[in-house]
Amino acid sequence: MASGLLATRGTLTLGLHFQHVCRSVLVTQTRQKKRWMKAYTRIMDAKLKLDGPPPPMRRSEKPNWDYHSEVEAFGVRLQENFQLERLKTAFVNPCYVRLEQEKRGALGLETEVAALVLNDNTELCARGKAFTRDFLSDWCRASYPSLPDEGVAAVLDHLMGFEVVCRVAQNLGVEDLTMSAEFPVPDEVLYGTFCATVAVLEESSGPHRAGLFLRDFLTTQLIGKDLFDMWSVVNPMGLLVEECARRGLPLPEPRLLRSAGASTVLPLFFVGLYTDKKLLAEGPGETLLAAEEEAARVGLKKLYGYTENQRPLDFSPALLQTSQSNTHALSSG
Structure with a gap:
């Protein structure tokens, strides 16, 4: 009986010790999200559907x-040396100057006081646009010497188009610094601001650095671009015949190479063009x-040297140093 009392006493002592230990342990529960977060998110989503997205804001x-x-x-970000005051002028557009003068006139100021002493980028825009067109034209003729004048003009129009230039300007951060009356900045204003920036770079670092700037940021937009996506040719077979006659090659002869599913709704034909049995x-x-026209387009790209597997253009620094040394040798000699 004594052993039983001792066992019961030991059990009670162990239970009291366990309760004492449990009281000293602080148990906390953590939640990944607050209780009010679900209702708040639902209200904000409903408000966004009713009001629409917020209007874009200028970075300034x-x-x-x-x-x-x-x-x-x-x-500094572009690793180019600009004259700071001229660069600020390149970002000032005529529409911004007119808007500021109208705001000052609305305040009741006199004409002399309301006049804004700020030069716009009209002159820089015209000079930069002319320099860009001349450089890209020379670059296209040097890079694709076999391309006819119509093809060079088509490639030049693509590189000088609003879509390409404005996309490059936005990626370079020109839009955030452009002083314009409207926001988002219209394509015409952004296009002119980019051309004015090129003109300032030509003034600050010379035409060579400005040409390298255009080469690095504009001509690289031709990567992965098909020639006939930029140059619309109505009769590619007729153009191929004229090109072969001009080069003294035999006239191309179309032949059916293979076909599949000719009697189905999805037929496929492969046509080859042979000149001099090749x-x-x-x-x-x-x-x-359609297969003959596609083969004619492929043949024209081969003759013009504008193919998908062509040798990529060399933008390496070694070529840049070589060209600079050659220019210095010619100028010194």
Whole structure:
């Protein structure tokens, strides 16, 4: 009986010790999300559907903005040397000057007082656009010497188009620094601001650095671009015949190479073009005429040296140093 009392006493002592230990342990429960988060998110989603997305804001209207520092950092980011005051002028558009003068006139100021002493980029825009067109034209003729004048003009129009230039300007951060009356900045204003920036770079670092700037940022937009996406040719077979006659090659002869599913709703034909018993090009199509036109386009790209497997253009620094040394030798000699 004594042993039983001892066992019961030991059990009670162990239980009291366990309760004492449990009281000293602080158990907390953590939640990944607050209780009010679900209702708040639902209300904000409903408000966004009713009101729509917020209007875009200029970067200058947001906090932590220093225009002078941003303009100075623009050239450092691009690793180019700009004249700071001329670069600021390149970002000032005529529409912005007119808007500021109208605001000052609305305040009741006199004409002499309301006049804004600020030069716009009209002259720089015209000079930069002319320099860009001349450089890209020379670059296209040097890179694709076999391309005819119509093809060079088509490639030049593509590189000088609003879509390409504005996309490059936005990626370089020109839009954030552009002083424009409207926001988002219209394509015409952004296009002119980019051309004015090129003109300032030509003034600051010379035409050689400005040409390298255009080569690095504009001509690289041709990567992965098909020639006939930029150059619309109505009769590619007729153009191929003219090109072969001009080069003294035999006229191309189309031949059916292979076909599949000719009696189905999805036929496929492969037509090859032969000159002097040699395969010049082949192309697929849903009809024989479409396959012949595609083969003619492939043949034209081979003759013009604008193919998908062409040798890539060399943008290496070694070529740049060589060209600089050759230019220096010619100028000194």
